[in-house]
Amino acid sequence: MYSIQKAKQQIIQELKKSVGSGFSPSFDDFTSPPDPSLGDITFSCFSLAKSLKRNPNEIATEIAVKIGPKQFISEARAIGPYVNFVFSSEFGTDVLSEINDQEEKYGRSKVGEKKRVMVEYANLNTHKDIHIGHLRNLFLGQTLVNVLNANGYDVIPVAYINDLGAHVAKSVWAISRFHKDEEVPKDQRIDFLRNVYIEATKAVEENPAYKEEIAAVFRNLEEQRGDEVKLWKETWQWSVDFLEEVYAELNIKLDKWYFESDLIKKSRKIIDGLIKKGIVVQSEGAWIVNLEEEELGVNLLVKSDGTLLYNAKDLGLALKKEEDYHPTRSVYVVDARQSHALQQLFATLLKMGFAHELQHLSYEFVTTVDGAMASRTGNVIRYETFRDRLINQARHGTHERHPDWSEKQIEQTSRTLAFAAMRFGMLKQDVEKKIVFDFDEALSFDGFSGPYLLYMYARIQSLFEKAGKVKPRYDASYLNHPLEHQLITQLAFYPEVLFGISQTLKLSLLARYLFDLCQIFSHYYNEVPVLKSEDKLRSARLGLIRSVEQVLKNGLGLMEIETIDEM
Secondary structure, three states, X not given: OOHHHHHHHHHHHHHHHHHOOOOOOOHHHEEOOOOXXXXXXEEEOHHHXXXXXXOHHHHHHHHHHHOOOEOOEEEEEEEOOEEEEEEOHHHHHHHHHHHHHHHHHOXXXXXXXXXXXXXXXXXXXXXXXXXXXXXXXXXXXXXXXXXXXXXXXEEXXXXXXXXXXXXXXXXXXXXXXXXXXXXXXXXXXXXXXXXHHHHHHHHHHHOOXXXXXXXXXXXXXXXXXXXXXHHHHHHHHHHHHHHHHHHHHOOOOOOEEEEHHHHHHHHHHHHHHHHHHOOOEEEOOXXXXXXXXXXXXXXXXXXXXXXXXXXXXXXXXXXXXXXXXXXXXXXXXXXXXHHHHHHHHHXXXXXXXXXXXXXXXXEOOEEEOOEEOEOOXXXXXXXXXXXXXXXXXXXXXXXXXXXXXXXXXXXXXXXXXXXXXXXXXXXXXXXXXXXXXXXXXXXXXXXXXXXXXXXXXXXXXXXXXXXXXXXXXXXXHHOOOHHHHHHHHHHHOHHHHHHHHHHHOOOHHHHHHHHXXXXXXXXXXXXXXXXXXXXXXXXXXXXXXXXHHHHHHHHHHHOOOOOOXXX
């Protein structure tokens, strides 16, 4: 049990004593005051006043008077209808000691033990671009996997690769029609696939008759027959090799790759069974599930020409994942534009008797200044272009600050800064909000950015280098500055932040927490003379700063952001 939980338990016991029998407050009744100067944790008396039919302000005053200093509680203050509690130096020492003892394990819990969670993300397409819009999915899924692991869950990260959609048929058709027997150099294969998809889109717009040819290719690929299959397999491998390269560069680790092409037979068998049960019915030549009672309209599974739609193959995928791993809970990291389709999927699975916990981590897409991106028109910022531009900007800034550094040191620092800017820029925003990525803002050493957090970390390294052999002391009784108290309280709440994210899936809370921690530390660094303090106070302040360093590194690690010692 962490210090913050022990403190809350103690406050609950004191509240029970002061109010009397029949009163049972819980951890959920506590919030943080709007201003740190008011206290560290607050209890609202509104609900209690309603049950007692009394004025909440009077009740708050009575409770505060009855609760005196005790172990982790330094003071109880009545402010209107709230009782605000101030943590003691004993609490602070407990927090700093547990961070020092647990190091990289601080913040982790066992709440998810014996619970298996499957996280489906990294659902990219073969025969298509990887662009900055995909990065939000990759980083959200990756961070969610890490946070769930930190909370003790048995996490199974998987990807579902769309390798047999209409876009693939378009690309295969265009290669066969316009580039037959054309040799494509290995280093140009991905560019070639991008271009033929755009070429196919334009060709159909100019000659709608081509749609029938593409539909025929689609049917042949789905049934794995005809000359197109060999071409599909060859270009499929090009795409998969590229996906593996990008996933490796971003440290995306997956337990399993599911491919749409592998689910065709299973999905057809499932649909045949649902037809016999009357769950899937025919409508105007197509096969559907009627979800009008659920206010979800019609779930179209099979088109009138016999080809399966995504929703049909999603059924096959859901049952295949269950067969393979038996997860307690499945989280689908999919953009908001697929919300309706996923609601239809969940409702259809429920009709089939599939009663497992299913969640959709929905997120809005990433836009450019010109609006939403689309691979079919080429209006995208490709991942490689995006990455290289960030690295180049970071390289230029690093060289200006450190003209004496070696090329290797500049390159390593530039890449770390660029990827921190990339990841943090995607993770800091609430998922329900769109992102318009700003390169300058993302690379800034000021404000809400990844490089700002790394800058604070580097400042800590510089401070310890100047401190020399002074040994940190983890004793809060020496730490009386208001910013020291604020830092300790912020550090204490880190385990609860991680637990909350595992329950709510609000991943932006981690970025906000780390930014707030760094802002408090920045004020502290500028206002408090750490190294000029007398011996015991200096050691205690270094112990506090070492704790800040550890929690910052732990949180950045969950976001897969590397730290650097000098910037």
